[in-house]
Amino acid sequence: MAEYVGAIDQGTTSTRFMVFDHAGAEVARHQLEHEQVLPRAGWVEHNPVEIWERTSAVVQTALGKARIDAGDLAAVGITNQRETTFVWDRRTGRPLHNAIVWQDTRTDAIAAALDRDGRGDTIRHRAGLPPATYFAGGKLQWILEQVDGARKAAERGDALFGTSDTWLLWHLTGGPDGGVHVTDVTNASRTMLMDLETLDWDDELLGFFGVPREMLPQIRESSASESGGPFGVTRANGPFGGEVPLTGILGDQQAATVGQVCFAPGEAKNTYGTGNFMLLNTGTEIVRSKAGLLTTPAYRFGDEHCVYALEGSIAVTGSAVQWLRDQLGIISGAAESESLARQVDDNGGVYFVPAFSGLFAPYWRSDARGAIVGLSRFNTNAHLARATLEAICYQSRDVAEAMCQDSGVQLEVLKVDGGVTLNSLCMQIQADVLGVPVSRPVVPETTALGAAYAAGLSVGFWRDTDELRANWAEDTRWEPTWDETQREEGYARWKKAVQRTLDWVDV
Ligand SMILES: Nc1ncnc2c1ncn2[C@@H]1O[C@H](COP(=O)(O)OP(=O)(O)O)[C@@H](O)[C@H]1O
Numbered sequence: 001m002a003e004y005v006g007a008i009d010q011g012t013t014s015t016r017f018m019v020f021d022h023a024g025a026e027v028a029r030h031q032l033e034h035e036q037v038l039p040r041a042g043w044v045e046h047n048p049v050e051i052w053e054r055t056s057a058v059v060q061t062a063l064g065k066a067r068i069d070a071g072d073l074a075a076v077g078i079t080n081q082r083e084t085t086f087v088w089d090r091r092t093g094r095p096l097h098n099a100i101v102w103q104d105t106r107t108d109a110i111a112a113a114l115d116r117d118g119r120g121d122t123i124r125h126r127a128g129l130p131p132a133t134y135f136a137g138g139k140l141q142w143i144l145e146q147v148d149g150a151r152k153a154a155e156r157g158d159a160l161f162g163t164s165d166t167w168l169l170w171h172l173t174g175g176p177d178g179g180v181h182v183t184d185v186t187n188a189s190r191t192m193l194m195d196l197e198t199l200d201w202d203d204e205l206l207g208f209f210g211v212p213r214e215m216l217p218q219i220r221e222s223s224a225s226e227s228g229g230p231f232g233v234t235r236a237n238g239p240f241g242g243e244v245p246l247t248g249i250l251g252d253q254q255a256a257t258v259g260q261v262c263f264a265p266g267e268a269k270n271t272y273g274t275g276n277f278m279l280l281n282t283g284t285e286i287v288r289s290k291a292g293l294l295t296t297p298a299y300r301f302g303d304e305h306c307v308y309a310l311e312g313s314i315a316v317t318g319s320a321v322q323w324l325r326d327q328l329g330i331i332s333g334a335a336e337s338e339s340l341a342r343q344v345d346d347n348g349g350v351y352f353v354p355a356f357s358g359l360f361a362p363y364w365r366s367d368a369r370g371a372i373v374g375l376s377r378f379n380t381n382a383h384l385a386r387a388t389l390e391a392i393c394y395q396s397r398d399v400a401e402a403m404c405q406d407s408g409v410q411l412e413v414l415k416v417d418g419g420v421t422l423n424s425l426c427m428q429i430q431a432d433v434l435g436v437p438v439s440r441p442v443v444p445e446t447t448a449l450g451a452a453y454a455a456g457l458s459v460g461f462w463r464d465t466d467e468l469r470a471n472w473a474e475d476t477r478w479e480p481t482w483d484e485t486q487r488e489e490g491y492a493r494w495k496k497a498v499q500r501t502l503d504w505v506d507v
């Protein structure tokens with residue numbers, strides 16, 4: 001009997017493979033970064049071949065570290081950066097273009113046009129997304145229009161589209177030699193091409209972007225159903241060196257929601273990485289946001305009804321800390337943001353709104369740009385470091401307020417994960433700014449764990465979600481310390497600072 005489940009986590013900056021046991025504890029991992037290709041201001045690309053090669057390498061190395069082989073794995077799941085758009089030739093496996101990353105803003109004009117001629121409201125209602133450069137549909141349209149021969153190849157069914165889950169699963173199951181072309185509902189929902197109710201590609205939405213259906217993957221559940229069988233089986237001559245059923249696929253933020261066992265309506269998690277992504281489980285009900293959030297599938301396990309979530313996506317949080325390090329050079333490592341910010345008791349009147357690529361949720365303003373306001377001669381690097389951590393927390397409060405408006409849910413506790421949660425001061429500020437406790441689990445790798453859970457549930461490695469719940473345990477909790485006046489005065493100032501960033505760029 002196989003004792004482990006594996007998970008590939010293909011993220012924005014790196015790819016890792018992790019092995020978990022039945023208790024959800026980590027057995028082994030290996031991780032490799034890949035190049036961020038930045039050909040022009042606002043453009044962000046990844047090399048698909050590099051991502052496939054790095055994935056193969058991390059799988060082989062992690063299996064070696066754990067001294068296990070394919071036969072020890074009951075199943076494998078894939079979780080991935082969402083929206084990042086891959087197009088390749090099914091006959092050769094050759095990419096038609098570099099992958100266009102979720103942060104890339106080259107499709108500004110495509111996104112703006114959608115709202116000028118009324119298509120935007122149809123997308124909002126049917127796909128649950130506000131038209132924005134963030135999502136895959138516009139990126140795919142750009143490739144079809146700009147890459148020689150792409151549209152003809154797509155119409156012939158020779159050019160395939162996918163997010164990185166689909167690209168990797170296709171390779172793992174044989175590539176040009178019979179590779180399986182599938183994705184799951186959570187990834188498909190990030191394209192502006194999927195109908196949230198039917199959970200299928202929608203012809204009218206495909207027409208908006210001129211996308212031929214022939215190039216699209218089959219949309220499957222997130223945890224393979226018994227009737228449908230595994231999404232595919234790893235080929236024996238691939239990185240696993242044997243046949244393992246691939247039975248879980250989840251976009252990374254949905255995977256973290258599963259890894260944090262947010263299975264009941266009203267439960268939420270916030271992941272703090274390059275950006276922040278807060279998801280609130282709304283059960284089987286589709287809640288259409290009036291407050292600037294996304295409506296998205298959270299997961300669909302087997303033949304069960306799809307469970308939905310409201311999502312607040314924030315583009316710049318941990319990457320603002322990287323900016324302090326790489327562009328300003330005021331810290332030498334991300335962790336130093338905490339010691340520097342601790343040199344002062346408060347922000348000294350400084351507010352930093354890191355709207356580097358406009359503002360995502362709940363504002364969706366591509367005309368915004370970053371601003372540091374409230375400066376006086378008194379201020380130092382330490383105030384700026386503190387303001388950066390506060391910005392992470394205030395952006396999350398904006399999203400939490402929108403969630404309350406849309407769902408009526410008042411958070412009782414916020415479950416957190418991701419790189420920034422290593423910053424204890426930032427988590428304390430988060431509890432203060434929200435006025436609710438913040439809780440971090442023992443296993444911080446909730447994204448990979450969620451994908452492992454989806455894969456393991458499918459093959460009976462875990463019986464049900466109750467068994468998964470029992471694996472979750474709190475590591476650290478931060479309790480609010482600010483009084484109501486301090487909290488609301490700080491937040492009012494933040495809202496004022498946000499206003500200063502708007503209407504800066506002529507889109
Ligand atoms: N101690 C820290 N304080 C503040 N930010 C941190 C700290 N450690 C890491 N980070 C930030 O966390 C981010 C990386 O987190 P991670 O969860 O690995 O993100 P991703 O999955 O988006 O690559 C980076 O943007 C980094 O700046």
Ligand SMILES: O=P(O)(O)OC[C@H](O)CO
Pocket residue numbers: 010011012013080081082083102251252253273274275
């Ligand atoms: O790879 P991450 O963790 O930066 O997550 C990226 C998100 O999926 C973008 O929507």
